[in-house]
Amino acid sequence: MKGVIMAGGKGTRLRPLTCNVPKPMVPLIQKPVMQYSIELLKKYGITEIAVTVQYLSDVIQDYFGDGSEFGVKLHYFEETTPLGTAGSVKQAEEFLDEPFVVVSGDALTDFNLQSGIDFHEKNESLVTIFMKQVECPLEFGVIMTDEQDKIVRFLEKPSWSEVFSDTVNTGIYIMNPEIFSYIKEDAVVDFSKDVFPKLLADQSPLYGYSAEGYWSDIGNLKQYRQAQSDILNGDLDALIQGTEIQPSVWVGENVIIEEGVKIEGPVSIGSNSVIRSGAHLGEHAVIGSGSTVSNKASIKRSVLWDGAYIGDDSELRGATLCQGVTVGTKASIFEDAVIGHNTVIGEEARIQPEVKVWPYKRVEEATTVPQSFVWNEIGAKSLLRGHRATGVANSEMTPEEASKFGAAYGSLLNQGAQVLVASDSNSFSQVMKLSLIQSLQASGVDVVELGQTMLPVLRFSVEQSDAKGGIYIRLLDKNHEKQLIIEFFNEDGLPISSSEQRELEQVITFQSYRRVAFEYVGQFETNHQLEESYIANLMEHINVEAIKARSIKVVLHEESSSNHPLFQTILEKLGCSIHSLSDQVDEETMRKTLLEYNADFGVMVGESGEFISLMTEQGHLVSEEEQLMLFIYMQLEKGLRQELAVPLYGGSALEEVAASYDKTLIRTKTSARAMMESEGTVQMMSYDGSYAIVQLLDHIVGNKQTLSEILSELPVQSIYKQEVTCKTQQKGIVMRKLLESLKGKNVELIDGMKVKHTEESWTFIVPDQERGTFTVYAQSTDGAHAKQLAGEYIEQINFIKQQTS
Secondary structure, three states, rough: EEEEEEEEEOOHHHHOHHHHHHOOHOEEEOHHHHHHHHHHHHOOOOOOEEEOHHHHHHHHHHHHHHOOOHHHEEEEOOOOOHHHHHHHHOOOOOOOOOEEEEEEEEEEOOHHHHHHHHHHHHHHOOOOEEEEOOOOHHHHHEEEEOOEEEEEEEEEOOOHHHHHHHHOEEEEEEEHHHHHHHOOOOOOOOOHHHHHHHHHHHHOOEEEEEOOOOOOOOOOHHHHHHHHHHHOOOOOOOOOEEEEEEEEEEEEOOOOOOOOOOOOEEEEEEOOOOEEOOOOOOOEEEEEEOOHHHHHHEOOOEEEEEEEEEEEEEEEEEEEEOOOOEEOOOEEOOOOOEOOOEEEEEEOOOEEOOOOOOOOOOOOOOOEOOOOOOOOOOOOOOOOOOOOEEEEEEEEEEEHHHHHHHHHHHHHHHOEEEEEEEEEEOOHHHHHHHHHHHHHHHOOOEEEEEEOOOHHHHHHHHHHHHOOOOEEEEEEEEEEEEEEEEEEOOOOOOOOOOHHHHHHHHHOOOOOOOOOHHHHOOOEEOOOHHHHHHHHHHHHHOOOOOHHHHOOEEEEEEEEOOOOHHHHHHHOOOEEEEEEOOOOOOHHHHHHHHHOOOOEEEEOOOOOOEEEEEEEEOOOEEOHHHHHHHHHHHHHHOOOHHHEEOOOOOOOOHHHHHHHHOOOOEEEEEHHHHHHHHHHOOOOOOOOOOHHHHHHHHHHHOOOOOOOHHHOOOOOEEEEEEEEEEHHHHHHHHHHHEEEEEEEEEEEOOOOOEEEEEOOEEEEEEOOOOOOOOEEEEEEHHHHHHHHHHHHHHHHHHHHHHEEE
């Protein structure tokens, strides 16, 4: 007895599951549907198997190969055009030279084939159809048999008025080779519509075998998910992959389940998956191989294919996620929703019940999706957010994506141009850097790799060299979620402009990458001495010997993911005594350590080395507005520049301080590019932490003052700051409504909306360029009034959001 697996179906009713894979390859509990058919045939000794394929046939053949891995021998017969169920089997006529069993490659059953074979041989049947009783027979071929089980009536997909039985054709047949005389060659022929009616008309031996056991044709998305539950419940007599670590919980190889995870079986977890602390896997959760379920995520009655990423505090209820789907923090996906391959669901997005999202879409953060969409993208974000590309590490931001960005950036530069590339020391950042560099070279761009360093070193090196651009790669820990960031800079070391960003997006969108002839591929070199040049430049503008003689004590905390000793190296060169704090440190720990160590000040360094937070020797955490005032004051004291750039949210007292030094402040937009452009250099204390630290050391020693004493001499200003979430698509209407409500008032429209109440008080509303937020700043004579002013506009924003949602 030989076998036939019909595996040419498109599975149209299962879309978007079948947009990228044929229905026989749709996974059921860690293996494709068709694998269950192979295992069933093998169980009954049928190992010589013909496989008819048509739609995405290479996916099937690449996975199963010749069948030897599964203990069978597969012979493929491919339809160039659809030939129908019988027409496709006709192609294997020469191979099928003895009785054979026909099964569907996209249905699920555990029928006893041997009992059916015995029935077939006993009745000397030409064709035996396996039958099953079902509740709703409308989608199947309805069968009526006589007392001897011979089929006397057959009707394909009847209406209720035509239904004469609840017994249906399961699509599983036992046939003798003589059946081929009823099938025309190279013609569209269907067993149910064409062949079986002929057999009835000729009174040929056509029998129906009433099979016992499980059967599902997986005809729609609900049945697909139900089939997963049926397997987990043991309704199907089949082997479940993995080790049963507790009752009804099956786990594949190399799975990491952290402490504090709650699992309620039945559940299946595929190999190489990670389930983070606090996650909850409820009944009938299926987690595909290589997936990550993050902290406090909750998944119930949902199916995840391989490579899914589920962010912190996300909620999945009765959903199906195809391969490579990324779900952002606090997102929700509800009953019967289906998300296509490689789609990204943004943070706090909400996918309503029964919504289908087709592959390769992006749902923006805080967006509610009430209906299915195929072509458009709901709130589709740009590939870049400002001057940087950002996404979940190895989920959204993969080496393949890095390669695209490298090729696109290189394509915008002249052939032979030089680009400096650096990264933090994280191992995944190194992987991404290598991928990106290779694409840059393939576009004809020369690359100088600076190694592992901080972002200000790269910017300074680009500014001081003949390079035409720079790229920095780093990992950011955002709410326990690892975000990979690629930042792009122009030949002046400035973040690329909005027009350059659009050009970069267009190259990626239209895949218009430049590929040079192999002999013109860009050169590669490493230069890890540029960091030394950066440090030498810092030392040129301070009194190094005087600082060394003072032996200043510093408590230093650097974000763990940066893991680069730049600040430590600089402080050691200046003779400082350093007490380093590792891992996550809160304000109180820093204060306690600083006072015990009797340090001169404490400094907390941000992930990329751009931003720092200071703490005085008395344990006072310097506020954002105090630090901005301090940086401006130190520059004025040094007299390094005639004009100084200040962001629009900076307090009014800054002008008073500048006037006392006969200097001018330039009020700029809040972005780093705007500030650096206005000041004419990338080396600014607000964006270069190590530059700020050496200037502070020089000032403390030169003026023989403590940090507290310096701050006490500066004007006091009360500024309140608060962020307000807002969907990106609502930002425009919020700004318009706010502006309409401010008619007749003193309003300045630069980088947002600045409302001047009096000479000493104002409110500044800034829409974030990258995220779904507004930042509201307010200044007044005292903190309480500043908070009140900000609160009034925050209340207005929330009201407009509510009215327009």
